[in-house]
Amino acid sequence: MQLRGTVLDPGETRTVSTRYGERELAEPLVRTADGEVSVTLWGKWAETADYLQAGMELVVTDAEETEWQGETGYATGGDSYVIVEPGFLVNVTDVRSWVQCPRMYYLNKLSGVPLNYPVVKGTIVHEVFGDLLRGAEFEAAIDDRVEEAGLELGLLDRDPEAVREEVRQNARAIDGWLSQGTLSEDDSWRSEYTLISERFGIKGRADALRRGMPVELKTGKNTNREPRFQDKIQAACYALLLEEQGGVGDETAATDGGAPDTGTLLYTKNTALDRNEETGDLSPAKEFSIGSGLLEFVVRTRNEIAAMEFDSGVPTGYESNAKCEYCFERDTCMVVSGRLDQESKAGAIGSAIPERERAYFDRTYEAIERERRAAHREYAKLWEQTPEERADDDRALIGLEPAGQEPREEGRWELRARYDGAVSKIREGDVALASDGDPVNGHAELARVERLGSEIVVSTDEPVELRRLDVYPSDMSADGMLTALHDALLKGEKRRKELLFGDATPEFGTVDGEFIPNNAAQNGAVSRAVAAEDFALIHGPPGTGKTYTIARTIRALVERGERVLLSAFTNRAVDNALEALSDQGFTDFVRVGTEHGVREDMQPYRLDGRGDPAELAGTLREAPVVASTTSSCGSRVMREQSFDVALVDEASQLTEPATLAAINRADRFVLVGDHHQLPPVVRSEGEGSEDEGDGSEDAADLSRSLFERLIDEHPEAGVMLERQYRMAQRIQAFSSGEFYDGKLRPATGAVAAQRIGGLEGVSTDTLSEELRNPVAFVDCAGDEGVHTDDEEATRIAGLVEQFVDAGVDPEDVGVIAPFRAQVATISQRVRERVAVDTVDRFQGSSKEVILVSFVATTPADLEGPIFDDYRRLNVALTRAKKSLVLVGTHTALTADPLYGRMVDWASRQ
Numbered sequence: 001m002q003l004r005g006t007v008l009d010p011g012e013t014r015t016v017s018t019r020y021g022e023r024e025l026a027e028p029l030v031r032t033a034d035g036e037v038s039v040t041l042w043g044k045w046a047e048t049a050d051y052l053q054a055g056m057e058l059v060v061t062d063a064e065e066t067e068w069q070g071e072t073g074y075a076t077g078g079d080s081y082v083i084v085e086p087g088f089l090v091n092v093t094d095v096r097s098w099v100q101c102p103r104m105y106y107l108n109k110l111s112g113v114p115l116n117y118p119v120v121k122g123t124i125v126h127e128v129f130g131d132l133l134r135g136a137e138f139e140a141a142i143d144d145r146v147e148e149a150g151l152e153l154g155l156l157d158r159d160p161e162a163v164r165e166e167v168r169q170n171a172r173a174i175d176g177w178l179s180q181g182t183l184s185e186d187d188s189w190r191s192e193y194t195l196i197s198e199r200f201g202i203k204g205r206a207d208a209l210r211r212g213m214p215v216e217l218k219t220g221k222n223t224n225r226e227p228r229f230q231d232k233i234q235a236a237c238y239a240l241l242l243e244e245q246g247g248v249g250d251e252t253a254a255t256d257g258g259a260p261d262t263g264t265l266l267y268t269k270n271t272a273l274d275r276n277e278e279t280g281d282l283s284p285a286k287e288f289s290i291g292s293g294l295l296e297f298v299v300r301t302r303n304e305i306a307a308m309e310f311d312s313g314v315p316t317g318y319e320s321n322a323k324c325e326y327c328f329e330r331d332t333c334m335v336v337s338g339r340l341d342q343e344s345k346a347g348a349i350g351s352a353i354p355e356r357e358r359a360y361f362d363r364t365y366e367a368i369e370r371e372r373r374a375a376h377r378e379y380a381k382l383w384e385q386t387p388e389e390r391a392d393d394d395r396a397l398i399g400l401e402p403a404g405q406e407p408r409e410e411g412r413w414e415l416r417a418r419y420d421g422a423v424s425k426i427r428e429g430d431v432a433l434a435s436d437g438d439p440v441n442g443h444a445e446l447a448r449v450e451r452l453g454s455e456i457v458v459s460t461d462e463p464v465e466l467r468r469l470d471v472y473p474s475d476m477s478a479d480g481m482l483t484a485l486h487d488a489l490l491k492g493e494k495r496r497k498e499l500l501f502g503d504a505t506p507e508f509g510t511v512d513g514e515f516i517p518n519n520a521a522q523n524g525a526v527s528r529a530v531a532a533e534d535f536a537l538i539h540g541p542p543g544t545g546k547t548y549t550i551a552r553t554i555r556a557l558v559e560r561g562e563r564v565l566l567s568a569f570t571n572r573a574v575d576n577a578l579e580a581l582s583d584q585g586f587t588d589f590v591r592v593g594t595e596h597g598v599r600e601d602m603q604p605y606r607l608d609g610r611g612d613p614a615e616l617a618g619t620l621r622e623a624p625v626v627a628s629t630t631s632s633c634g635s636r637v638m639r640e641q642s643f644d645v646a647l648v649d650e651a652s653q654l655t656e657p658a659t660l661a662a663i664n665r666a667d668r669f670v671l672v673g674d675h676h677q678l679p680p681v682v683r684s685e686g687e688g689s690e691d692e693g694d695g696s697e698d699a700a701d702l703s704r705s706l707f708e709r710l711i712d713e714h715p716e717a718g719v720m721l722e723r724q725y726r727m728a729q730r731i732q733a734f735s736s737g738e739f740y741d742g743k744l745r746p747a748t749g750a751v752a753a754q755r756i757g758g759l760e761g762v763s764t765d766t767l768s769e770e771l772r773n774p775v776a777f778v779d780c781a782g783d784e785g786v787h788t789d790d791e792e793a794t795r796i797a798g799l800v801e802q803f804v805d806a807g808v809d810p811e812d813v814g815v816i817a818p819f820r821a822q823v824a825t826i827s828q829r830v831r832e833r834v835a836v837d838t839v840d841r842f843q844g845s846s847k848e849v850i851l852v853s854f855v856a857t858t859p860a861d862l863e864g865p866i867f868d869d870y871r872r873l874n875v876a877l878t879r880a881k882k883s884l885v886l887v888g889t890h891t892a893l894t895a896d897p898l899y900g901r902m903v904d905w906a907s908r909q
């Protein structure tokens with residue numbers, strides 16, 4: 001049986017005499033669904049007690065029931081595994097580095113993967129390996145993959161011909177091995193296999209599977225007969241994952257449901273070694289047998305990591321027998337220990353960063369790890385929820401019918417399935433998990449969603465029967481945030497850190513001249529940004545010309561000879577700012593981003609990483625303006641770049657570390673945002689403690705942006721844009737009064753006086769009386785639905801038709817609803833070209849006509865996402881230019897003071 005429960009008391013390891021001799025045991029007390037029980041962990045599993053803590057989840061597989069003095073207990077048996085915190089998914093590569101040294105695991109996590117030649121070459125060789133497995137031609141695969149890495153090689157000043165030669169040498173090992181006689185027709189191969197283990201809490205991507213056995217590629221050399229221990233561990237992890245999948249649908253799998261018993265390591269550098277100079281075993285492929293002892297060791301290692309992460313602990317290196325004197329990372333390790341005042345086996349050098357920065361580091365580190373755990377809980381829902389529950393939760397599109405799969409030129413696959421328009425969180429451009437119906441135990445591949453129309457179109461590395469698409473909760477953002485935190489605190493300049501985490505105040509020089517003659521606030525904002533010696537903050541309420549001001553600021557900076565990084569939370573905002581720049585006649589910029597992320601009209605400016613290295617590197621290094629999302633700012637390529645000024649749009653939607661990722665790249669920065677609109681999206685919101693108090697405690701709360709914190713701490717660095725170019729006077733009045741101290745005003749008389757009747761081809765004659773006003777409240781009794789309201793949806797559809805009948809183009813109409821279920825209900829009732837979505841999806845956009853569905857029918861319903869945060873309400877009410885129609889239940893809404901004021905305002909004629 002499988003025993004699962006929460007640890008109440010971890011117990012202690014002790015030695016007892018048994019009839020088999022001396023044995024170790026530990027007896028933690030666990031609360032299971034059936035009550036408290038004692039679990040005896042025997043032998044090596046007893047070590048678990050060394051790191052077990054109360055509150056942790058514990059699973060014992062194949063547990064045996066025991067009787068001891070009349071009490072029933074449980075114990076590990078011969079086939080048992082003990083798993084600590086199974087919900088925490090440990091990466092296979094992390095198990096590998098932990099085995100090398102636990103500090104190495106920590107340092108890798110903290111500092112990310114740098115741009116260096118071995119890393120880039122390793123990636124190329126891996127790609128070529130996959131290509132060869134898929135039957136590509138040897139030289140063509142090498143040429144293609146080296147070309148693909150053009151930009152990175154260029155930044156490393158590498159000659160592509162020399163790289164090709166080196167890759168060729170490595171690839172020969174692969175090619176030779178693949179063509180060995182031992183491979184028969186029966187040998188089935190799979191490359192790059194994504195695996196998630198529910199049971200063991202491990203995830204990873206195997207380089208390849210051959211007859212269901214894991215094959216790992218290493219670009220280094222190894223002249224011993226045996227694979228390196230840490231490499232074996234990696235292959236053994238995959239074996240464990242494969243055991244759970246019972247042969248991953250591979251008909252020729254030799255595993256028969258049990259764990260694969262052989263692993264292969266391919267040391268590709270071995271073929272390049274000179275036989276006259278090297279001794280030892282020069283064959284690249286080394287097989288080893290994977291016994292149960294090794295698999296258990298893997299699980300115990302994984303447990304150590306999960307246990308340490310339980311309370312965001314930091315490893316010291318003493319956990320293992322790491323030998324610091326031979327370690328390449330020793331210096332880095334000692335520096336980090338010194339700067340963060342950490343205990344480390346390697347020792348420490350240098351002096352610690354100031355107490356305040358340390359406190360910030362610790363708290364933010366913990367908050368990021370909380371975020372990672374929240375992402376893992378999302379993963380767990382992949383198996384905890386049934387497909388139907390996931391679909392109901394908007395986390396999956398299920399029951400899809402495959403409609404074809406085709407290989408694409410770039411070696412990827414295009415998969416298609418019929419789609420009935422079901423609701424989900426999945427949107428075009430997202431990365432999702434495509435599967436044959438079972439994302440955990442079946443065949444799953446990471447897929448980019450390319451189209452969600454009457455058909456779903458996704459692209460993947462390998463073909464899979466597209467029957468289900470799941471939200472894929474990436475913890476990449478946690479890694480990106482940690483790296484940004486590391487770069488800011490451990491590598492950042494003293495002055496910058498004093499400004500962000502200390503008492504320093506921002507300074508400003510003087511600038512002459514006028515930048516924007518017709519708008520004093522915008523002009524003031526550009527001047528402030530240009531004059532900033534440290535940073536400036538531009539606060540832009542809805543429609544106040546943020547994008548316009550950003551473009552003007554960038555031009556002013558470039559005219560002064562500054563190199564500028566333009567960044568934003570979303571690709572859309574980055575492209576909008578570039579469009580504004582190009583409207584202002586400036587196109588000397590480079591756009592960094594993926595092909596799918598960058599909008600069509602900005603593709604010509606996109607720096608594709610593929611091509612001639614020197615040329616690509618030159619283009620990037622010399623560009624006066626480089627634009628990318630904040631998450632791309634943490635990429636290996638962007639981390640190599642430096643700028644005079646970083647200008648970050650949508651800064652109020654970014655967590656502090658995500659903002660750091662961009663501003664770390666520059667001497668000065670300008671943040672643009674509005675903290676009265678949507679805050680950063682944080683999964684772990686409200687968890688953890690932020691009340692340890694030394695003034696910087698806010699930093700641990702990721703849901704508060706750096707923009708907001710700085711505007712509170714240094715209001716003198718901020719300029720608010722007060723004139724809006726979007727909404728009629730009546731529409732903006734409520735938002736201005738409630739959220740902007742009445743300061744928001746229409747920029748011109750024409751903006752203030754705009755009316756729906758002023759649109760070409762629109763006549764208001766047929767509109768009902770209330771809809772002729774710029775703002776209307778339509779009282780609707782509503783029905784009992786929790787997240788839907790049929791009656792309201794029907795009413796809204798009727799109102800939309802009135803506008804369309806009056807001559808309004810359906811594309812000019814938008815409907816905002818608080819829940820996705822209501823979005824779906826309304827979508828089914830309104831005509832196709834009307835945009836219906838949640839507030840979050842409407843941020844940053846506007847329409848001539850907006851209708852808002854409130855769904856609340858009783859005062860108790862006022863707790864939905866539109867309502868629980870005034871910032872969402874503000875966004876919903878500020879999307880309309882000429883007509884805003886609020887549809888809701890009067891008695892419910894007026895029970896709340898804020899909504900009551902809103903209804904009053906909307907009902908006034």
Ligand SMILES: Nc1ncnc2c1ncn2[C@@H]1O[C@H](COP(=O)(O)OP(=O)(O)OP(=O)(O)O)[C@@H](O)[C@H]1O
Nearest residue numbers: 519540541542543544545546547548549725844845
């Ligand atoms: N100083 C100005 N003079 C004339 N038109 C302006 C000025 N500033 C902004 N506009 C116009 O106002 C409109 C809104 O500006 P912009 O798109 O920059 O707003 P935004 O604040 O970025 O909007 P959002 O709130 O959606 O982010 C645009 O059409 C822009 O051209």
